[in-house]
Amino acid sequence: xxxxxxxxxxxxxxxxxxxxxxxxxxxxxxxxxxxxxxxxxxxxxxxxxxxxxxxxxxxxxxxxxxxxxxxxxxxxxxxxxxxxxxxxxxxxxxxx
Numbered sequence: 001x002x003x004x005x006x007x008x009x010x011x012x013x014x015x016x017x018x019x020x021x022x023x024x025x026x027x028x029x030x031x032x033x034x035x036x037x038x039x040x041x042x043x044x045x046x047x048x049x050x051x052x053x054x055x056x057x058x059x060x061x062x063x064x065x066x067x068x069x070x071x072x073x074x075x076x077x078x079x080x081x082x083x084x085x086x087x088x089x090x091x092x093x094x095x096x
Contacts, residue, residue, distance in 0.1 A: 001021075008027070015074060020079075022079075024083070024087065031089050037092075038069035039078065040075065041079070043080040045087070049087070050086070055091045
């Protein structure tokens with residue numbers, strides 16, 4: 001998924017495994033995490049802001065992970081590229 005000069009909200013499904021790449025340029029991207037989903041994120045940004053830790057992810061080496069990543073029944077492996085924009089991960093139940 002890619003946004004340019006816009007805003008997008010993405011709600012992830014917690015009942016299956018997924019892999020994805022999300023990119024935003026001059027825009028904002030909000031990603032809503034469902035309860036129980038194990039999430040691993042790699043992120044790169046240029047002149048932008050990201051809030052990954054606000055969703056409870058912890059940096060482990062070069063990736064961010066939810067504390068339950070190793071034991072979660074379903075996992076999301078995501079990569080983000082943000083340029084002149086903002087990225088925010090919302091904890092389970094955070095997007096309404």
